[in-house]
Amino acid sequence: MIEFRSVTKQFGDGPLAVEDFSLTIPSRKTTVLVGSSGSGKTTLLRMINRMVDPSSGVIEIDGESILDRQPVALRRSIGYVMQNSGLLPHLRVIDNVATVPVLNGVPKKQARAQALELLDTVGLSRDIADRYPSQLSGGQQQRVGVARGLAADPNILLMDEPFGAVDPIVRAELQQEIIRLQRELDKTVVFVTHDIDEAFLLGDQVVILEKGARIAQLGSPSEILADPASEFVADFIGAERGKRALSIRTTATGSVLVDGDGRTAGVLVDAPADTVNSPDTVNSPDTVNSTVA
Numbered sequence: 001m002i003e004f005r006s007v008t009k010q011f012g013d014g015p016l017a018v019e020d021f022s023l024t025i026p027s028r029k030t031t032v033l034v035g036s037s038g039s040g041k042t043t044l045l046r047m048i049n050r051m052v053d054p055s056s057g058v059i060e061i062d063g064e065s066i067l068d069r070q071p072v073a074l075r076r077s078i079g080y081v082m083q084n085s086g087l088l089p090h091l092r093v094i095d096n097v098a099t100v101p102v103l104n105g106v107p108k109k110q111a112r113a114q115a116l117e118l119l120d121t122v123g124l125s126r127d128i129a130d131r132y133p134s135q136l137s138g139g140q141q142q143r144v145g146v147a148r149g150l151a152a153d154p155n156i157l158l159m160d161e162p163f164g165a166v167d168p169i170v171r172a173e174l175q176q177e178i179i180r181l182q183r184e185l186d187k188t189v190v191f192v193t194h195d196i197d198e199a200f201l202l203g204d205q206v207v208i209l210e211k212g213a214r215i216a217q218l219g220s221p222s223e224i225l226a227d228p229a230s231e232f233v234a235d236f237i238g239a240e241r242g243k244r245a246l247s248i249r250t251t252a253t254g255s256v257l258v259d260g261d262g263r264t265a266g267v268l269v270d271a272p273a274d275t276v277n278s279p280d281t282v283n284s285p286d287t288v289n290s291t292v293a
């Protein structure tokens with residue numbers, strides 16, 4: 001579990017990038033920090049591995065203040081995946097993945113063997129192991145970035161807009177990959193995005209941030225969609241317009257769902273019995289998806 005308590009961050013004499021921020025991030029779940037540019041998402045993420053230190057407040061991992069941990073050792077024990085993969089251009093794929101374990105003292109041969117296994121884990125062919133990053137597609141580079149983030153077998157994986165720079169189709173593939181990995185590996189994932197669809201897709205817990213990292217709403221995707229806490233949230237998630245605003249239109253042959261733009265989104269059928277009374281699935285986008293054709 002990661003705990004922020006009354007954390008603030010001011011860079012120089014600028015405005016507060018993070019104002020009195022408190023949040024509990026549960027273990028083995030995916031927490032998504034989502035908000036517009038400059039809301040403080042990256043600053044929050046980087047405070048977890050001490051790439052940025054808070055101006056005040058406390059951050060604990062499993063009850064221990066991170067200020068009591070040596071920054072370099074802490075950083076190497078936490079996986080970090082960034083937007084442009086962050087791969088070292090002069091190292092082959094296999095050595096990019098093996099870098100952190102080698103720095104942690106794992107013998108090179110062993111680290112390379114594990115790196116090959118990690119290529120399997122993230123759905124890459126071992127054939128690319130000897131290539132340089134510039135010889136890979138953007139999507140492949142991001143997968144290598146994820147493999148590198150997992151290389152030290154961290155309990156915590158920080159992901160900062162990892163799919164921001166790839167095209168929508170590859171992005172959708174990578175999102176599914178993360179869902180699969182999360183199921184298989186059971187990590188505590190903290191994921192930053194400005195894309196609310198991505199947040200709802202990946203997050204067990206979604207934290208919508210306003211400027212100064214003020215929490216506009218915190219909850220599961222279903223909770224936020226069912227009951228936006230403010231006009232700001234309703235507007236941010238597009239609750240009242242576009243594809244989320246589903247309504248029922250009765251036709252001569254049955255009922256169809258139409259979205260806020262008037263497009264037919266599917267047909268209305270009975271929800272499967274096991275989802276009807278579950279508070280986490282009622283009104284969720286998953287339920288809608290599972291009940292529309």
Ligand SMILES: Nc1ncnc2c1ncn2[C@@H]1O[C@H](COP(=O)(O)OP(=O)(O)OP(=O)(O)O)[C@@H](O)[C@H]1O
Binds near residue numbers: 012037039040194
């Ligand atoms: N190293 C720095 N020096 C000075 N100001 C900074 C620094 N890093 C961040 N800031 C400021 O802190 C605020 C929050 O920035 P941050 O990068 O955390 O936001 P963000 O939500 O991740 O934005 P984006 O989505 O654009 O990456 C911004 O006003 C930014 O200008």
